[in-house]
Every structure is written in structure tokens, then in C-alpha cells.
Amino acid sequence: MVPELKLKVQHILLIIGMGLLFGLLYNFLYYPHTFTEYAEAGSISLLIGLMVGILEEFVFKKLFQSIRFLFVLLIRTLIYSLLTSVILSFVLSFETASVENISYMGAVKEYLAGPLFERDFLFSFSFILLMLFITEVILLIGRANFLRLILGLYHQPHEISRIFMFLDLKGSTTIAEKLSNKTFSAFIRDYFFDISDAIMMFKGEIYQYAGDGVIVVWPLGSNNDNCIRSFYKMVEIIERKRKIYLVKYGVVPQFKAGIHTGKVIVTSVGKLKKEIVYHGDVLNTTSRIEGKCSELNQDLLVSGDMLSCIKHADDLAVEEKGEIELKGKRNKLRLYGIKLVSQHSAAVLRPQLY
Template structure:
């Protein structure tokens, strides 16, 4: 049985938390032992490794299983308080479990008088209080790093840390512009507050589909959003098409929930194009990634043809030539014709994509 992309995404998140805890805990432990001048204690490192594995798993259970790897919808103060209480409780529980395992007695089992005395003595020592506080701060730091990583995406996050985009860099990228259908009418019908919740739920599903297909959200503007992929990463798998298919399926599965909550289910149309762009980080305070080039304008203008042609998904000839065949999910590609787009000197061949009825 194949593992779904949702399961893969959650497994990646679990691995992130466990590896982050292991690396950070072991490095901190090594630094403290080195600073003490007593040398490296292998048994203490082994204890800290065991503790970091339990802590990483506990953190993953809270964020991936309980919160479903999504934003905490509670007020910030309440979310921070609950998370802090969870960290303190899980750290103390993990420390207790590690000590019990460390002091396990073959004849008396996991819990015995000696191990319980060791646990009580451990929590009385000032050095243990410092350790608990350090692990508490570490938990919040890992949560912060994960939040920033989710906001910017893996590629942009790592490249920003490395300073890769401080100078303009030419890249070959695929852009897909997704636009919600009848957004103005929906906004008027629902009102500003309800529509804000409606579009938040819509973008939550879209961002999940984008992440599961290794894409990145470049820009959200009202009811439209630009997704992007490296062209070379799509030579073997047509990830933009897979993302379109997954998002359509996701909206179909959640149609009942949208209708129950808002009385309407969202629908969308999309266009995709590829080409060379200049990638750079712009701004000083509140800087962000920017892509400069004709590709984005062309993509958005192709998308405007969707309504004119009565199609939901259009792509350019340039992109079609770079996609692997056969196309995934039974997509059928049909020539829609040559079109002169505003700002373009020459006409561009457009293809419409359809999926056979099932």
C-alpha cells in the first residue's frame, strides 16, 4: 500500500522535531561538559541522547498529532501558556522515565525504591532546574524555527540562512497562478469577517497540497496565489499538475464541511508557465523574496484566458514541452490555440488540461 503525501509530510515533520532535539541537546551537552573541564562523559551523552529522543517524540506528538501540523487557532496568550505547560510536563515526565530506565533493576523491574529515590534527588538539585529550564527554552526555539520554516518553505528558508539571495540570481522556475472562482460574489454574500475565515480555510488546504507536492507559495494576493517549483525538479514528475489534482480532490472531500459552515464550496481555476527569472531578497527591514521577470506576468495573463475559454487549467507550450509524458492522473492536453497576450510581441501557444470523467 502506497504511503500518501499527507503521511509523508507528517513523517517529515516528526523527523524534523526528533532530529532537532537530538542535535541541539547533544551539542549543548558537549559544550557544557567541555566548559566544565572534566572531559566528555559518554554515559551522560547517552542519557542526553535518550532524553532528546523522548523529547523530540513528545514535541512531534503535540504539533503533528494534536495540532495536525497546522497553526494553533487559539489566542496567542492561551496557545503560549498551554504549550509552555506541555513542555514543562513532558520534560519532567521524560526525565523521570529516562532515570527509571537508567536505574532499572532486573529483579525489581522499572519502578523500584532505589530508582524513585534517584528521581526525587535529581529534581532537588539546582543543576537539574537549569537543565529543565534550558530544555524548556530549547522547545520554544525549535517551535520558532519550525514556524519560520513553514512560512518561507524549505528552499527559501535554507537559502536565506546561507545568504544565497542577497545578490540577484537567475533561476529556471515554474509558476502556477491559482485564482478562486466568483470570489467577489462570495465575499459580498458572506461578509468580510466570514469571508476571511472562508478564504483562510481555502488557503490552508492549498498550502498543504503545495507542500505535499514539494512546491512553495511565493505570493498571496487577495483570492489569487502564485505557487512555484524549480523546473529541473519537475522533469520526472509533473508536480504542478499533481498539485492541481490534489487540491481539486481536497476541495471535493471537504465540500460538505464548507457548505455546512459557509453555505458554499470554493472552486478554482489555474494557469502555469515556466522560464528564467531573477531571484533576490529585497528590502532591509521586513525583507522578502522577490522574483523579477516576464514569467509571472505571462502566467497571470494566461490565467485570465480561463474564463474566456471556459477552462479550469491552462498551461503554456514552454511548460508542456518540459513535462514528463504520460501526464499524471489521466490528464489530457488539448491545444487551445495561439493567443496574443498583453505586453507580449509574439503570440503564445496555450494548452488546456482536462481529466476524464470517472
């Protein structure tokens, strides 16, 4: 399955799972002793979850990107609640028409005018509002961080091994000078939005947005080349949307990255605002590696430590750049440029301003 489609399917399945939870909770509260009602509620919930999942992934994902959070939350909740109530009205009215021997439309009118519609709508609205709010919080701080904060995993400092990527936009100062502040902000938002799928596809986690840069983190494990493949998936996605960027902004985002790995301390900090942070020299070193990309004419540089963690793959071309002195570091560090063989001839052009 195509990675982009696989990611969307995973998100839709997650929403379907939430829909099933909605159906079970609804049935438990209102029909706790009837098994057939549970089966029926499960079927209805699957349908509702599927419809909501498709709308979220293919309609609303970018449609409301620049609209205020609270307004978007209420609009989506209202739409999904009405959709749920309509589906429930058709299903429940069919049963009422059969039992009471009345016309189907008569049963629909009876349901809409009765207390059941109000009950079902309020239940749907409350559940969906909570579900969407939690989803937005997860998007804000990251799924992994959300679970860690809920479980209290990092209230005390822990030492762990992680892979870090520092991703930086090329020519950002020049682009900012050519565009207005508002247009440049929209450009950055679109750029961050478009590369996010490439990060999620390859199991990365956005640690921080820093101006026009992004810090991405991966656990150290069996698929350590995910960071490399994620970078080139970003290149592919942006190149695919090249014409859109040129029409909208007159410039295509180009970027460079440094990747390094090592041990860091992870802990939660803050009183007014809780945040999970990483402390250690690895982050500073990764930043310095990224800073050498322009000097060494490379889009992607990795450290020797990082390269030693990556399994040999025929589609990865490695070029040694030698031992390089990094600013603020005593010892030189051996750096390597890495390219996907299939993309040697698809080098991304530098920003073109019109």
C-alpha cells in the same frame, strides 16, 4: 506510502532530528565525558522527538491556527518543556533509586525538589522556544527562502529558470458578498491551509499570497509535472472536505490556475523587511494565462513552453486551445488545458451558496 502520510512522516522525522540535537547538546553541557550518558540521552531524545512530532502534526497543527502567535508559541513551549521534564524525571529517578538504594517515588520527589529539575526545565524551555520560533519563521517565509537568506545566496541578482502557477479562487466576489468579512477571512484561511499540503507534497514553494490567490513556484528539473499533480491534489483535498465547507460556510472553494515557465531574476529586496522576489515577464504572462481560464472554460491552463517541459504520461489528457491573445502581450501564446484522466468524471462543481 500515501503522499499525505509521507509528508507528515518527514515532518516528524525532522522534529526527531531536532530532539536528538537537544539530547546531544544537553549531554555535552552536563555529562561531556560519559559515553553511556550520550547513548541514554539519544534514546530519551528519540522518544521526546517522536511525541513532540506526533503532537505537532496531529494535534496542534490546526488547533491553534487562529490564536495569536506569541501565545501559541509560549503554550506549546510550556507543554513540551513539561513533557520533557517529566520524562527526564522518570528516567533519572530510576537511576538515582538504584544507586542510592531508595524507593523510586522517593527518588522522583528528590529530583523534583532539587536543583536538577530547575536546570533541566530551563534548558528544555530555552531550547524548545528557540526551535519552535525558528520553525515558525520558516513557515512564515518558506524553508527555501530561510536558507537562502541565511546563506546570503540572493543578495546579488541571479537569473534562474522557474515554473510559476497562479492560483485564483472562483467567484470570490460573490462569496465575499454572501459572507461577513470575518467569516470570509476564516473561509480563505481554511482554504489556504487545506491546499498547502498539496503544494508541499509535490515540492512546490508558496511565493506569495495575493488576496484570495496564491502564487506557487517550482524549480525546473526532472519532475516538471509536479505542478500539474499538485493542482489536482488540491482539487482532491477540497472535494474530500466538501461537507465540512458546506456546513461551516455554505460554499465550497473552487479555483482555477495558469502555469508558465521561463527565466526570471531572483534577488532579495527591502531594508526594513527583507524578502526574496522574482522579476520578469514570466510572472505577468502566467497571470494572463490564469485570466483566460474562465473564457476557455478550463480549470487549468498551461503554456506551450510549459507543456514542452513535461514528460508524456498516460494519466494526463492534453487539449490544445490554440494561439490565444493575452492582454498586454504583442504575440499570441499557444495554450493547453490539462486534466488527470482519472479525474475526468470527478469535475468539481461550481460554488453553491445556501
